[in-house]
Amino acid sequence: MKISVIIPVYNAEKYISQAVESALQFKEVYEIILIEDKSPDNALQICQELAEKYDQIKLYQHPDKGNHGAGASRNLGLEKVTGDFIAFLDADDYYLPNRFDAEKELFKNPDVDGVYGANGVQYYSEKAREQFYPIYKDKLDTVYKKTNPEDVYLGLINLRGTFGLIHLDALTIRKSALSKMSKMFETSLRLHQDSEFVIRLAYYLQLYTGINDKALALRGLHEDNRITKVDSGKINPATTRVLLWRELNNWAKNEETIPEDVKIHINRMLRSFEIAIAPTFKKWGLIAKYLITDYPSIRSGLYNINFRSALI
Structure with missing residues (x-):
């Protein structure tokens, strides 16, 4: 080698x-x-x-x-x-x-x-x-x-x-x-x-x-x-992960060989971190919206948001 x-x-x-x-x-x-x-x-x-x-x-x-x-x-x-x-x-x-x-x-x-x-x-x-x-x-x-x-x-x-x-x-x-x-x-x-x-x-x-x-x-x-x-908490980890998952989401959208359910999961991972860094007064509206629009996926276990941490 x-x-x-x-x-x-x-x-x-x-x-x-x-x-x-x-x-x-x-x-x-x-x-x-x-x-x-x-x-x-x-x-x-x-x-x-x-x-x-x-x-x-x-x-x-x-x-x-x-x-x-x-x-x-x-x-x-x-x-x-x-x-x-x-x-x-x-x-x-x-x-x-x-x-x-x-x-x-x-x-x-x-x-x-x-x-x-x-x-x-x-x-x-x-x-x-x-x-x-x-x-x-x-x-x-x-x-x-x-x-x-x-x-x-x-x-x-x-x-x-x-x-x-x-x-x-x-x-x-x-x-x-x-x-x-x-x-x-x-x-x-x-x-x-x-x-x-x-x-x-x-x-x-x-x-x-x-x-x-x-x-x-x-x-x-x-x-x-x-x-x-x-x-150590000097930087909000959710903020840096938004950038990570945004980049992955852009890649997935443009990669034709990625299965659709995987693309959906990557997009929802991005959205979950966006909720986590949103100002508190916006979070309840965002969470309510995602609960309504994504309820079937949440039930299936594909989309798993930690709502407690998102509200902190």
């Missing part, structure tokens, strides 16, 4: 060396693509030093040397890779020694487009642990049971009950399979662009379950994480 690891780098001077060295431990890692995204700290200099030290590292910035976000940085990385397989790693995360154990076997089957596993948690400070342990504890980000590739995207859009999720750190893709995708990461999303990408990926590609009961990588939690600002 020749694996290209894409690492977007922003404000990660404390962590990027650890991330890089965790990827270098594997003989299968053919190259590491660092995309430095105009960090306000000293990350660029550290990336330059790493590129000088290790032949496998290739360092890039955006053509205008500006800040474009993780999605655009990953897209640039995808343009630069030369390996046969693609893996991702956030600059403040790191791989564990078992990261590619399942991949080495599963990718012997040419029908396997991608393999996903489990991601764990690493608290970088006691303050981070105190702040975020009630949310994340020591649980795994994972798909909870082995799933047929045809059902993965249905699980990710909440049509298979309690399903779990696929974290980019634990996802490996056959490069040639990406030709099935007309678009890579959605650059308009500053948060959840990875979730949006993985859902579309699971629709077009055959993704197989690898090691889903043990961590393959650790997600670093610290006070400067962008997503933890959402999870």
Whole structure:
């Protein structure tokens, strides 16, 4: 295997060396693509030093040397890779020694487009642990049971009950399979662009379950994480999910091969989050409208709004 690891780098001077060295431990890692995204700290200099030290590292910035976000940085990385397989790693995360154990076997089957596993948690400070342990504890980000590739995207859009999720750190893709995708990461999303990408990926590609009961990588939690600002309540999570589901809804409307009932479900997921962020005086009217117009679907269990949380 020749694996290209894409690492977007922003404000990660404390962590990027650890991330890089965790990827270098594997003989299968053919190259590491660092995309430095105009960090306000000293990350660029550290990336330059790493590129000088290790032949496998290739360092890039955006053509205008500006800040474009993780999605655009990953897209640039995808343009630069030369390996046969693609893996991702956030600059403040790191791989564990078992990261590619399942991949080495599963990718012997040419029908396997991608393999996903489990991601764990690493608290970088006691303050981070105190702040975020009630949310994340020591649980795994994972798909909870082995799933047929045809059902993965249905699980990710909440049509298979309690399903779990696929974290980019634990996802490996056959490069040639990406030709099935007309678009890579959605650059308009500053948060959840990875979730949006993985859902579309699971629709077009055959993704197989690898090691889903043990961590393959650790997600670093610290006070400067962008997503933890959402999870800690500094940003209304429903607001960011409206943008995610709006993007998915636009995709579904324009994809003729998606079944109609799935399109309806995606649209209703969007509407449920729109209710959650609507001003309180509008919510009762919206909920009453949806109860009247969507009552058959609500009875069937296809559309499941948490009305209590929507009113908070």
